[in-house]
Structures are given as C-alpha cells and as structure tokens.
Amino acid sequence: MAIWRPAWLGEATAAAVDLLLPPHCVQCGMAIEATANHQSFCSSCCDELLHFPAATCRRCAAPVSPALPLMDDCSHCRGEKFAFTRVVALGAYEGSLQHAVLRIKHSSGEPLGVALAQALARRLAAAAPFPADAAVPVPSPWLRRCTHPFNPPDLLAEVLADQLHLAYLPDALKHRRWPRRQHTLPSSERRTNMRGAFRVRSGFDLQGARLLVVDDVLTTGATAHAAAVALKKAGAAEVCVAVLARGVGL
Numbered sequence: 001m002a003i004w005r006p007a008w009l010g011e012a013t014a015a016a017v018d019l020l021l022p023p024h025c026v027q028c029g030m031a032i033e034a035t036a037n038h039q040s041f042c043s044s045c046c047d048e049l050l051h052f053p054a055a056t057c058r059r060c061a062a063p064v065s066p067a068l069p070l071m072d073d074c075s076h077c078r079g080e081k082f083a084f085t086r087v088v089a090l091g092a093y094e095g096s097l098q099h100a101v102l103r104i105k106h107s108s109g110e111p112l113g114v115a116l117a118q119a120l121a122r123r124l125a126a127a128a129p130f131p132a133d134a135a136v137p138v139p140s141p142w143l144r145r146c147t148h149p150f151n152p153p154d155l156l157a158e159v160l161a162d163q164l165h166l167a168y169l170p171d172a173l174k175h176r177r178w179p180r181r182q183h184t185l186p187s188s189e190r191r192t193n194m195r196g197a198f199r200v201r202s203g204f205d206l207q208g209a210r211l212l213v214v215d216d217v218l219t220t221g222a223t224a225h226a227a228a229v230a231l232k233k234a235g236a237a238e239v240c241v242a243v244l245a246r247g248v249g250l
Helices: 007-020 043-049 095-103 107-126 142-147 152-164 187-194 222-233
Strands: 087-092 134-137 173-175 198-200 210-218 238-246
Touching: 043 095, 087 095, 087 107, 095 107, 095 238, 107 152, 107 238, 134 152, 152 210, 152 238, 173 222, 187 222, 198 222, 210 222, 222 238
Parallel strands: 087 238, 134 210, 210 238
Antiparallel strands: 173 198
8 A cells, every 4th residue: 555655755855865965976976966957967067068069960960060051961971871860969079078988888887877868868858859769779799798798878778768758679689790899990991890780689560660779979870870771671760869979080
C-alpha cells in the first residue's frame, strides 16, 4: 500500500541533504549552489561547456560564420552524400568540451557523461523540429568491448531517450566486421573504412521509424553515415544524429 507523505517533507529532506552534502560540479569538483540553473556544473564550467556556437550548419553542425546566410549545408559538408538528414551537437570538439569528451570514455566519467547528455537533450529540444521515435547508440566492436566494456554512446543514448521520451534501442546496430580506428586514418580514408561496417540485428522492426543515432564525436560523418545506411536498409524512414562534439579538420 502506498504511503502518503506531505510535499513539504520531501522538500525538507532534499534541503537537508543539500546542506549536509552540497552538490559539486561534475567537471571541476567545485561546490555549487543547489539553486543553480544547471546543478551538475558550476557557473564557470557551464559557460565553457554549454556555450553553444553562435551559428552552426543545419546539416552537419559545423560552426559557421554568423555573417553567412543560413543554408542547409556548409563548406564542410557540401557535396557529401550523407544518409542522415541533420546533426545536432553540443559544441565544437575543442577546449573544455574536448577534455570532457575524453573523460567520459572511461566509466569513472559516467556522472559527467550523464550531465553532458542532459545538456544535449536540452539542445535537441530547442532544435525543433527534430522528430524521432527512438535513440540508437553507435556500437563498439565486440572484441573492443572485452577490453573496454564502457561504451559512451550507450550512456548518452540512454539519457537522451529518457529526457526526450524516446524508445532506447541499445542493441539495434552491430558491427559486421572489425574496422580500423577512425582517428588513426586521414579523413580521405574514413568513409571507405566504415563502408558496410554495421548491420541491424534480426528482430528489430524499424519500418517507417524516425531514428536518432547517438555518438560522442562527429568529424567526417563517416561513422554516422554508415550507421544511417544500415538503419535505412532495415526500413527506417529518417535518421538524424546527435553528438556531444563536432570536430572539424581532425
């Protein structure tokens, strides 16, 4: 049987916890006020991590000059044939955000990853229209999971699904083969390296679905494109991409 508790009791308990155990910034560890807008970050880290670029490409999320007319592509993606429709990123892969992304590649960075994913969810919600039915993380190869069981896109996609009220499909995609690590290759070879790298597992009905592919970083777009190709072959109607950071010239 449910036990009724007055609302003020829960508020008083939360206030007592904040007094005894004040929240700390998940990025720098500094104590923060419980009334802060983004309680996971102090004001300084909030400014550094959650400062959105003034203007970004609507197709690939690369930073562009605010003086340029708003178009559906930019000099970084013009001429590219992507299977995804658009990308939303929290910011550019540089400075504090770059360091944060590197930290969440380890399980000890999970609280930071959750906070960043929540911020990305707010960014996605503000980037309307951005319809999606489910969030699909980019998987890591099974052999790599044996040595690195923590896969950041899984955490990011799970938080985004929760925050945006989407279905969460952690096992929809799998690697068909073992590709070389993208960051070790020049940009000219990354599309070839990822071609045919993914397939959709049997048992997933994606016919007509609008899907959100989730990864930590997008540079050339080769990985996201390969994931989108596999999802569309399985019947997805549209694929968009959400990442923490957009790398340019890497």
